[in-house]
Amino acid sequence: MDHVGILAEAFYLPPDKKRVEDVFRDESVPFGTLSKNIDFQRDIGIEDIHVTSDLPSVLALEAAKRALDQSGVSAEEIDLVVDFTSIPEDYVGPTWSAAGLVQQELGLVNAFSTAVNTGGCASYHLALKSVMALMLCDDDVETALLFAGDRTPDLNKTYYPITVASDGGSALVLRKNADRARILEVETISIGRLHDVWYVPGLQNREPNEEVSEKLLHMYAKMDKFNEGVIPINFRMFGKVMDRLLKKLDLTHDDVDYYIYPTFSTWDQAYFMKKFGLTPDKVYTSALKHRGHVQESDMVINYAEAVEQGLIKPGDTVMVVSNGAGFAWSAALIRH
Template identity: 25%
Template sequence: MVAASRAFRSIALLISLSSCAGFLLAGAPSTPVQRRERRAGGVVAAHGELRASIIGIGAAAPERRVPNSELEKVVDTSDEWISQRTGISCRHLIAPDQGLADLASKAAKEALEHAGVDPLEVGLVIMATSSPDDLFGDAAFVARSVGATNAVAFDLTAACSGFLFGINTASQFLHNGAYKTAIVIGADALSRWVDWTDRNTCVLFGDGAGAVVLQQTAAGQPAGILGYEMHSNGAGRSDLNLGYNGESKDLGTTIPATVTKGAYTPIAMNGKEVYKFATTCVPEVLKEALDNAGLTADDVDWLLLHQANIRIMETVAKKLGIPMEKVITNLAEYGNTSAGSIPLALNEAVKAGKVKPGDVIACAGFGAGLSWGSAIIRWSGK
């Protein structure tokens, strides 16, 4: 009964936060994050309490690989122009007959296999995405596809911050004892939503998915989510957005006009403002999470940022005093895969043996909303 009560309170809090996320912090997007009174939620576990650890990871990307040279045939651009300004050389695009849920399921299955966990043991599935196949949500379908039929499943939308928001949300369910095992997926197919005549945006995005398995552990264990922080600022909504345009029709009755046909405008982005926002807010949110974890930048073995732009990564790393040799990136191959970018890059680093047991990974995501968040992870060694 206690666990059920805690779960109910956690779900109620989550619904409240998802409804009001844009009002957590006021101010212009380029304004530095102001130090606020420390929230207890940023510290994941105290001595003797429960903690969440990542015990498995997986990823999936579409087979079709599109190099910059192919985009030269579509818009007025060049491989040199794209690579110098973004660090992107290629991206993978989902096929017309392929679903995002298929990619997400593949990534989640791989993560479960890597963890050695029976899908029936999973109690929670969170899918972070802004581009689901079904606007009502893909998580339940994915949970069923991987055999996690005992799990509650829901989508979480926080754009390019989504995967870390999902990690931090799931860790709290494990921390309070509501569930013992969770899957968190980050997946997006934003190639469906870009304007392929706009060279400033169409060259940036690729499609992909990544997933992790989280398991409840004692706080005394060295590995796990050590600390986190999250912020939102609705004042920057116009700097990066994907809008819905409904076409209304007069029904000729007392019933108000209703939307009968709708369409989304392509992704719109103010690149200069997004760059200022990211390079100002991301170093600060990482410092906050490190502080919550009782660590400093000197303790970081790897810096893992949302894979948006190489210049953003270089600037953030420099502000933190972390050399680029410690920055995990696969941006050149996959481009910006939104919520999929962090788990895609982490999966490659782990499977290549780059990330070692006990390594401290400082992760940060940032994107539309505006939203930004971080998590400090000590790798479990799987």
């Protein structure tokens, strides 16, 4: 039976850094404790993040070039290009195509370009699931390039009370029947009533007489809805999506060798491990301190770094799990 594997995963993080204490000062982030005596500023666990003035497409292009180089695939071999970036890119709205730009700049003359990017930080999984389904049902799609490029506005790095966002890009090259990093299955669950917990207002949602400013492109949270709708079910939904995935494959958590999880905060990572009985050597957490959260690219970057560091070895079964604004919980199981 045909399957899909990951030939290469790559990323690009701009060299300039900004200390998180300066982010908090510039953005007037509130002091004070959240639930369970957690103080956002004190306990976030992020010291600095990557920042840039480059457009998101620059970050995406660099990551895509690196993924192609690592995969050994030529530009002419790419049949499909998919953008899974989850925040506004070079232009606002879906009229402009970042995938089309990448196709042009990299000379992917035989590819079709599109986007799967409505799952927030779970867009990685939604793109994997969609592309894998397309590759397995269409004989003309053998090789695909997936990418993301994220640059948050200068004064919108803090996603209070969750994390601090870093700029960066990531990319994957998928190939039908590749031996490396076989994607066993992808599972997603969405809850529509939480569709607007996080949102970017844009021009169309200006208040009467409100001046046009960059703040219309900032990410905002409806805190009441977040606290009442997301927090009570968040880790239960993580468990549900992972259990559903494992059941499909007739596996259990005992069969999972390693976990890739977003770099949100120290308390979030600690609770994930406690909730599912995992030890720190089973979950990639070391990137949090000097990178923070890179949106949907967390999953690609954390996976790539874990491979580079020998934490993921050939033959390992890896659970890649995330949630995302919109609102979705997703998990993928990969046999590296």
